[in-house]
Amino acid sequence: MSYSKLTRFSEIGKKIIAVGRNYSEHAAELGNAVPSKPIIFLKPTSSYVKSGQAIKIPNGCSSLHHEVELGIVIDQKGCDIPESKAMDYVGGYVLALDMTARDFQDEAKKKGHPWSLAKGFDTSCPIGNFISKESLADPGNAHLWLKVNDTMKQDGNTKDMIFSIPYLISYISGYFTLEPGDLILTGTPSGVGPVTQGDVIKAGLDGISELEFKVEQK
Ligand SMILES: CC(=O)CC(=O)C(=O)O
Numbered sequence: 568m569s570y571s572k573l574t575r576f577s578e579i580g581k582k583i584i585a586v587g588r589n590y591s592e593h594a595a596e597l598g599n600a601v602p603s604k605p606i607i608f609l610k611p612t613s614s615y616v617k618s619g620q621a622i623k624i625p626n627g628c629s630s631l632h633h634e635v636e637l638g639i640v641i642d643q644k645g646c647d648i649p650e651s652k653a654m655d656y657v658g659g660y661v662l663a664l665d666m667t668a669r670d671f672q673d674e675a676k677k678k679g680h681p682w683s684l685a686k687g688f689d690t691s692c693p694i695g696n697f698i699s700k701e702s703l704a705d706p707g708n709a710h711l712w713l714k715v716n717d718t719m720k721q722d723g724n725t726k727d728m729i730f731s732i733p734y735l736i737s738y739i740s741g742y743f744t745l746e747p748g749d750l751i752l753t754g755t756p757s758g759v760g761p762v763t764q765g766d767v768i769k770a771g772l773d774g775i776s777e778l779e780f781k782v783e784q785k
Pocket residue numbers: 585586587588589590593597634665667753754755
């Protein structure tokens with residue numbers, strides 16, 4: 568099946584591979600160094616949540632953060648993909664949130680533990696509609712924004728990524744075989760911050776995709 572033909576994200580759902588600290592201003596705002604290699608982590612597919620459903624604050628979390636990100640949808644199987652061929656493996660895009668239990672993550676970082684609970688809890692990957700490859704002419708220069716209760720919190724551009732989309736696809740495929748339906752979250756620009764029960768998150772990409780989610784206690 569060709570994912571470039573898809574119009575609904577419900578038909579997608581294999582690995583979710585996320586990149587961390589891919590914008591230097593975001594690395595700085597959390598006191599982290601700019602990475603010399605991409606930082607990669609996984610989110611389970613049970614973390615997907617679609618428009619009309621709520622983001623649920625996970626049990627015991629006291630600091631749930633929003634992170635708006637451009638998602639790349641893969642539509643061909645491949646490993647060790649050269650950077651020059653990487654865009655041939657892209658079937659489309661999706662606007663996504665990498666919801667993060669920041670208190671869990673801070674504790675995990677201190678202890679050298681994995682980020683699985685901080686990044687992978689149910690509803691931690693809200694997504695908008697599938698965006699065809701043709702609709703987003705230059706994914707390396709796309710405006711990303713996020714508002715909480717109509718106040719702008721994140722206002723960035725994918726041109727500020729440290730590692731480009733072709734580089735990320737090539738790098739990741741050196742370790743994980745990419746398969747049709749996989750989603751790569753490309754990291755968040757600066758402005759991340761907390762949300763609480765009752766907040767409404769809205770986000771947009773280049774005037775071609777918008778999403779809206781309410782935050783609820785689990
Ligand atoms: C510090 C983080 O949570 C890394 C991350 O997910 C990002 O997008 O950057």
